[in-house]
Amino acid sequence: MTSIINVQSHIPCLASGSYPVRYGNSVHPLVDSAPTFRRICEAIENAQISVWLSITFMAPDFRMPDGRGTILDVLDRAAARGLDVRILFWRPNPESSGYGQAFAGSKEDHDMLAARGSRFRARWDRAFGYYCQHQKIWLIDAGHPSETAFIGGINPTFQTFEPGHIGENQRHDIYVEVAGPSATDVHHNFVQRWNEASERMEADGVWGHTGDDELPFPSQVSAPRGNTSVQIQRNVYKGRYSNSCPTPEGSPFDIVEGEHSVSEQYLQAIDAARRSIYIENQALPILEIASRLEDALKRGVDIVLLVPANPEDHVRAARRNPERKAFFDRIEALGRYEKFALVGIAGPDGQGGRSHIYVHAKVMLVDDVWMTIGSCNLHSNSFFGHTEMNAAIWDEEAVRAFRRQLLFEHLGHDTGHLDDRAALQLYRDIAYDNRQKAERGDYNWQGLAFSLEPSAYGA
Template identity: 25%
Template sequence: MIDFLKEHYFFILIIVNYLLAISAIITVLLKNINPTKTVSYIIILALFPFFGLVIYYLFGQQYRKTKIFNRKHIINSKVIQSVGEKLKSEEQDLAVLNKKLDDKIKLIKLLKASEQSPLTIRNEVDILFNGEVKFERLLKDLQNAKNHIHLEYYIIKDDVIGTKLLNIICEKAREGIEVKMTYDDVGSKLSSKMKSQLNESGVNHFPFMPVVFSSLTGKSNYRNHRKIAIIDGEIGYVGGINVSDNYVNTKDSELYWRDTHLRIYGEAVKVLQFHFLTTWDFVTEKTIEVKQSYFPKTDCKKDVAIQIAASGPDTDWANIMEAILTAINNAEQYIYITTPYFIPNDQVITALQIAAKIGVDVKLIIPKRSDSWVAESAANSFLEPLLEAGVEVYLYYKGFVHAKTMVVDDIFATIGTCNLDNRSFNINFEINALIYDSEESKILKDQFKKDITDCEIIDFERWKSRPKINKLKESFSRLWAPLL
């Protein structure tokens, strides 16, 4: 028997592979997911023995319905329920907003159906362009912390800017300030020395879904792509900028990095706090005390309406994607989108085409050169039908554009962590701030127009006549689009 196994081991492995592959294919079919994604998995499982199974088990599992998070403890907390009641919008607030937003009120109603996305009115915001501006404000706020600091980031590195930030939170922890920090185990890199310093200083820190070989896992599924900082429950940060030197433009920077972040003072910070606590409850695997001090009263006098939309395998719906689609479908004047990764689903493509064809000014900024040739080629494969419908596509060439923003009709804007791709819509944990305010929307619109001066517009006729080898590469990369 042993001799038989030795002589035919490869044949036996192939049989086992295809038995598992058939089981996986049946599972994919029964899920009734997007047909394109279904076909992609079937092709990979059928044509690539062993490799196909690895790809499926890394990227093919869907957890939105099975809930890898258990948020029951946090949601049922008396403090959370009390805060939720206080954040419920009064009818007069909605009436005032309705006049400002016209039909865009549908967007608020869409997310209001989710108890984790209350509309908050009393907020003051600062839109921060690029990492050097964000970190100047953030480091100052961290130094002034009086009660607690909560950090949740996809990437934290102990390079120059990272060490600066980490030294500050260590100092604050030694002063007796509560410091909690969670970081994605794939995206982040912290040395053993830095982890020891954090431990000795009293900083509570946990990786999100640890992996054995983080350097080899690349973009394995269900990563925490959020970037959240909360200081004393009053000040919050959310947006595209991670904690790394890559995001800070200095005279020594090899690549100019164009990004956008948001600083919030006011009620919306309470919603950011809620989402941080659900993550913390998960990564620590311990029942945590939800303190009233996490949700202090603020004396904010400004009225910038904000909803915090979070999505991921722990949410019942793809909240951010649905908000983006609703905003596009309700646009009347213009839609300006900036995204580093543009691998949209059919719904987004169709919505943008329809908007452009009925006369809405639709403009899209994407990088001229991406940090991934597959993502770049896949993105290029989606551009022709948009250009044909009248969408203006701009390629940012000054450096790398990493901002994830959209502004519509001078009354709605979103800034957050969500890219316009399948990974952000359906796989990773993401969070966006939805802003209903003409003043802030115009600031973002002005920046968009400024960024266009560092772009080249795609000419439709020239684009159609690009080399066939490019088109072939794009078509090949597009096969992988549902998995990217």
């Protein structure tokens, strides 16, 4: 019986894309680094066949939770057990060199793998120009009954925020675990990327195998594992891939022309919002998003946008650039609406003050009925250039539970008894109160969230 369905929701799905909406999935959002990598390590330790992953940025000495050692230790142990371990690493171009901590396959990288005796298989893959291969996915036991996918934005570079933990360089970030029919589409995506990895025929573009080691596309859909509808969505630039072999039970899609289903879904979901939009993102929304958010505010939709309280240097440089004035004018316009709040988060620093927590998450929840979790930022690189992957999810129970989980971390308050509008109103109230306290030098806050002034952001 087919897993493909027509979603009965006011939040539309995409009719065109590589992957259909599939029913029968289980979904489990994972918040912040330690819980996420603990769960991924558990899945690897229980894997029976394979561990495949796509990495953008990686610190080889990144420590996995609970004394498991480095990320390479975990993968080497999996390979030593006889599992098929494959990794796709991004290789920067000269234009993108220095953009994050990439494991680029340098001579030093190869020498380190040789010294370790690493037996996994790896390929390096470029994007074009200054863009990057930005998908962050883990796939366990591809094509087998235990197939499980993890999709999100966490890089194994920084330890991310843990409630009650004091430390520098803390980050807040998200993944989602998907098991069931939609994991097949993550499988299809990995095969497509592996077989057409740009560096596969270069001497330094592979590790542990030769470039002619191709994978077969999946031939059947994974069995149901739950009751949630999911659509795997991608951004892929034109001309990157040539094999348009369709996913099982899916329609042919001309990937040669590129795909922007993540970007299209964001726009459609915002346009369809009736009650509430909650966004966590590393970036301020580009004009295409910001204008639609203002339209939603005009319709009376409640909106909270969580961003890094201390933005990256390029945001500050853009604020000083007169040519970017229209962009910041659009962001400032959102701040004139009563139902909008721009917020950041900060945890206790152990000395009576607060330390900013960097928001690296890429999620959006709409009307307590739909959400997207993945790697796509709301800036132009992600929308128009990077290769990205998100999971779009239609499930009221799952969305409400995730909203409750996120807001409890940020507000120190359980919103399970509130509807979406009341929860976002409480978010705005607490964030405003915390900002007022901070201005008085009082850091005895309720939770972590504090409001930001859109007209001063990045100044």
